[in-house]
Amino acid sequence: MRIGVFAVLISLLLAAPFRCGKQPSGIAATSVGRGTARDVASSECLTTRGTFCLVDTAYRRRADGFESYASGSVLWFGRSGDSLVLSADALGVQTTIGDDKSPAHNNVPTYHGRVPRDGTITIWTTMQEERGDSVPYTLRAEVSHASPSPSSLESTGQTARLIIPSPGPRKYEEISIVPVSRVHAGLDRSAWKTFPGSYLVALTLDSLYEVCLLPCASSDTIELKANRLSTWKP
DSSP states (O other): OOOOHHHHHHHHHHHSOBOOSOOOOEEEEEEOOOOHHHHHHHTTSOOBTTEEEEEEEEEOOEETTEEOOOEEEEEEEEOTTOEEEEEOSSSEEEETTEEOBOTTSOBOSEEEEEOOSSEEEEEEEEOOGGGOSEEEEEEEEEEEOSSSSOOTTSOOSOEEEEEEOBSSSOSOOOEEEEEGGGOOTTOOGGGGEEOSEEEEEEOOSOSEEEEEESSOSSOEEEEOOTTEEEEEEO
């Protein structure tokens, strides 16, 4: 069955609460609990050097009469030239840098490709309809670095939860999220963009991240901690 990236994006935007007008900048954080389902899912993937097991739950989202497949969303920070291989027990895995297709041009639960440039990669994992409204899953990410030199974009293997509510009535807002070590004058934030929604974030060596509504006029700096839930309020 074919599910486009656009359809997955629509479900994410509908799931994010829309807000009219600006609100004070801030961040709220709470603990992210670990349940039995998460422990079972994590046992299906073994973390080794260059391989990461991202454990999450996919949810079916309903809003304004629109119903989607259960899906999960991950933010990954990629380094230019790296090889990235993704897989999950799912209907499909899609990313903002591409996706794999079957010979019949249907979605498949894998992705193989090279990261085109340093930046934020949004990864959507979509479940089969019959698996229900909430489906624990593990996304396996295997990285082969193009350069042996260390990078601040390397994943630590830890994750945090980040919720980005829609900052206004427009449905297709774009938000950049950049590890602060990569922020510099003239930064092309379009390489670091994602969308309103709820994300499992694969943390880098940075603990601070710049978040900004595009086109960026005024940014915020937030702290993301392992196993914590944070909400950015523009």
